[in-house]
Amino acid sequence: MAIGDLFEVQTGSCEDLYFLDVGMYDTPSYGGAYILDAERPAVVETGLGTRHQDILDAIEQVGIAHEDLEVIAVTHVHLDHAGGAGHLARECENAEVVVHDIGAPHLADPSRLVEGTKAAIEDQWQFYAEPIPIPHERIREVSDGDVVDLGDHELRVHHAPGHAPHQVVFEDPANDAVFTADAAGIYVPQLDDVVETTPPAQFHLEKALADVETLRELDPETLLYTHFGPAETDDLLARYETVLPEWVASVEAAREEFGDDEAVIEHLQRETEMADVWSERKARDEARVNARGALGYLDYRDRDQ
Template identity: 55%
Template sequence: MAPGDVFDVEQCSDIAYVDTGMYDTGEYGSVYVVDADRPAIVDTGIGTNYERILGALDERGIARDELAAILVTHVHLDHAGGAGYVAEACPNADVYVHEIGAPHLVGPERLVEGTKKAVGDQWQHYVEPKPLSEDRIVELEDGDEVDLGSRTLTAHHVPGHAPHQVVYEDHADDAVFTADAAGIWVPSQDRVRETSPPPNFDLEQAITDVELIRRLDPDVLLYAHFGPGPDDVDAVLRQYEQVLRDWVETVKHEVVERGSEEAAIDHLSVTTDVETVWGEQKAREETAMNVRGVLHYLKTRENE
């Protein structure tokens, strides 16, 4: 498996995914192609190497002017950064996004500023997003349906990771495109990992979101990071709830143990166990970002 490779989702009909090579890392970022009467993609990556998404459309025989829908799960730039680029190349595609996130696709300046603060040195892998015109955007609320002709997807609001996040439930294949609401699936390690970036991570709401997905009772989870999840959906969702709880407790413990927030960040970022999968830089910077997200959450709770 290498960046740019396209794979069928074996558990689904007419759904494929491409490894976008996000952050120059394989098996981290996936964008899904839904070959329906009205073809769609789910998420768009960071904008860098968006041509790999267009290549996936080509490989599936979907012409640029045939793409009908760009389904953004949330406006964090690792999911929405390529929306303007793909929309420019695919002139008939509407961009679907939760109503809270829509203004950030039209005017991405604040989003870019916040992303730079959150991702630190990882910004070197990004490109500036292309703003979208309002007439290309379809705003979603919880429970709204996206009609793709031969299949219908329902958007469910799951704000624990970000207030503008939705997951898409695909009724035809009994699948859920999970965004970041079910964590990060690491296929080579056969496990799910936390994602808790600043400034909007909320532990209690994130667990509520996982419970919502479990109530949908899907047959397959389609992770943005990365690819189709394991067969035992209920088990991995329950595992993720515990991962989140344990992660927050770990961060709290390390701050006390190390004597400062910065020392805790430094320690946890150099003891991550995904360096062999994502490479040292990505593994450490992602872990540091997730620690900062937990610290922000804990301070917010103290001030309530």
């Protein structure tokens, strides 16, 4: 799949659903957005903002006029998921923007979110567009147990705070599918496997494992990954339940070996096996961000003991 490609999702029981590669970090098969052609049409996830025009074009290609889009739903406010929300809201004037109540203030005023993102991702900021603030009256705040009615579909909200406290997953019962946010890891279609996503500053291992259990209890036929694409559930949740603690343990072992966190990060960047899947730069950047998040979790855990 190439950047800008749009296809109809036919995994499992899915209908009325489309997936677009939004070319995050100029890397194909890394990040995407979904279009649900429901009675009340919706976009789920919005990318970095840099390729929001691709999403607008895809909405039209599906057959939805911009003024007819009714919902822009983001699983959390990290800017690889919510960076395009304001851009889409500006062009789709009748759409409400759905987000967990903890994250809502950061869509209305993204200044602190931008500051924190720049600190976490460093020079990857060049791939981002400046987010556009969304008026409060356009934002619908949701929490665990809420339902977004789309007519012939619905998005059931389940809080999943392990990756970030403002993260939710959206269950679509009509499609027997769940939009997983980052709660089920990053799905790598080239490998048919999952890898970790543990960014700073709020990753929490035990909560993240509890989120996997939440997904297991929902028992969806299909997992709809933002990173990257639809996949049959099969053993992917069990895999991620193994991947996460193994990753944190590897970071902890490297800290014990090297003593210096920057040396730990450099070591894990050298050890990454993802360069052949994405690119050397993206693989190293991913390893750096995930290592920092795991190191932050270890600091938190040790302070709490």
